[in-house]
Amino acid sequence: MAADVPDRLRMLRSPNATTRDGALSWLSGAVYHQGSRWPVSAAVVPFLVALVDDPDTPERESLVSLLRGVVLGDAALPFTPDFAAGDELSPDDLAEVARLLFESENPHDEAPAEYFEAAAVRWAADAYRAGQAHVTSYAAWLSDPAVAAQAAELLAYFPADEAIVDALLASVAPASANLTLGYLSGFPAVDKHLTALLDAEALDIRMTAAVALAFRLGPDLPGPALDLLVDEKPPPAPAGWDRSMRGFVVLALRRVGL
Structure with missing residues (x-):
C-alpha cells in the first residue's frame, strides 16, 4: 500500500x-x-x-x-x-x-x-x-482566502511565537484567527486587538473576538464582550472548526463563571 x-x-x-x-x-x-x-x-x-x-x-x-x-x-x-x-x-x-x-x-x-x-x-x-x-507554511496560508480559515484552526494545536501571532492578527480570515488566538496564552497585544474587534461590523468577527477574550481573560472579561455573548444570536462557526458558535459561546460563558 x-x-x-x-x-x-x-x-x-x-x-x-x-x-x-x-x-x-x-x-x-x-x-x-x-x-x-x-x-x-x-x-x-x-x-x-x-x-x-x-x-x-x-x-x-x-x-x-x-x-x-x-x-x-x-x-x-x-x-x-x-x-x-x-x-x-x-x-x-x-x-x-x-x-x-x-x-x-x-x-x-x-x-x-x-x-x-x-x-x-x-x-x-x-x-x-x-x-x-511546517507551521510557517500554515502561517503563510493565513493570507490566502481559499485556505486561511482552515490554516488558523490548524495553528491552534501548535506552540506559537511572535511571528505566528502576527500572522494571525493580520489574517484574511479574522473570525477563525480570533478563535485560535483565544487558545494562546501570553502575547499582550492580542487582548488589545481582540478588544478593538468588538466593534467590528461583521457579527462573526465580533462574536469570535468576545469568545477569544473570554478564553483569555475569564472573569476579567470586559462588559461589551459579555453583552455580545449573552445578547447576540451566534452566527455559524468559521470554516475549519467543528464546534458550533453556540458551543463556543457556552464554553466562553463557563470561563467567565456563568
Missing part, C-alpha cells in the same frame, strides 16, 4: 476531478482513518504541505482537511501533546508491529494489545511532529 502513495499524491494535481477525488479518498483511508495514523502517515505531510503551498493545485481546501486529519487525528482543543508511550518503542519494535498488522492473519494473537497501542501513539506522534515542522 505504501508503494502506491506517491502516485496517489501526484493524482491530486490531475485536471480530472474524478481522478483527484479517487486519489483523495484512497489517501484518506491509507494514511488517516477514524483518527488512526500509520507508518506512512508522517511521510506524506511535507508533500501535502507542498501541494497546498502551490496556488495552482486544485481544491486545496480538501487537502488541508486531509492534512489536518493526518497531523492531528481526532484531537480536540485544548490540546497538550502526550506521546510518551510511543517514544518507548524502537524502530525495530515499530517495524514488527507494522509487519504483524499488515502481514499476519491474527496479529493480536502474536503480541499484547499494549504493543499495538504504543505503536499507534508513536505513529500519531510522528505525524504531529511532521506537521509541526
Whole structure:
C-alpha cells in the first residue's frame, strides 16, 4: 500500500476531478482513518504541505482537511501533546508491529494489545511532529482566502511565537484567527486587538473576538464582550472548526463563571 502513495499524491494535481477525488479518498483511508495514523502517515505531510503551498493545485481546501486529519487525528482543543508511550518503542519494535498488522492473519494473537497501542501513539506522534515542522507554511496560508480559515484552526494545536501571532492578527480570515488566538496564552497585544474587534461590523468577527477574550481573560472579561455573548444570536462557526458558535459561546460563558 505504501508503494502506491506517491502516485496517489501526484493524482491530486490531475485536471480530472474524478481522478483527484479517487486519489483523495484512497489517501484518506491509507494514511488517516477514524483518527488512526500509520507508518506512512508522517511521510506524506511535507508533500501535502507542498501541494497546498502551490496556488495552482486544485481544491486545496480538501487537502488541508486531509492534512489536518493526518497531523492531528481526532484531537480536540485544548490540546497538550502526550506521546510518551510511543517514544518507548524502537524502530525495530515499530517495524514488527507494522509487519504483524499488515502481514499476519491474527496479529493480536502474536503480541499484547499494549504493543499495538504504543505503536499507534508513536505513529500519531510522528505525524504531529511532521506537521509541526511546517507551521510557517500554515502561517503563510493565513493570507490566502481559499485556505486561511482552515490554516488558523490548524495553528491552534501548535506552540506559537511572535511571528505566528502576527500572522494571525493580520489574517484574511479574522473570525477563525480570533478563535485560535483565544487558545494562546501570553502575547499582550492580542487582548488589545481582540478588544478593538468588538466593534467590528461583521457579527462573526465580533462574536469570535468576545469568545477569544473570554478564553483569555475569564472573569476579567470586559462588559461589551459579555453583552455580545449573552445578547447576540451566534452566527455559524468559521470554516475549519467543528464546534458550533453556540458551543463556543457556552464554553466562553463557563470561563467567565456563568
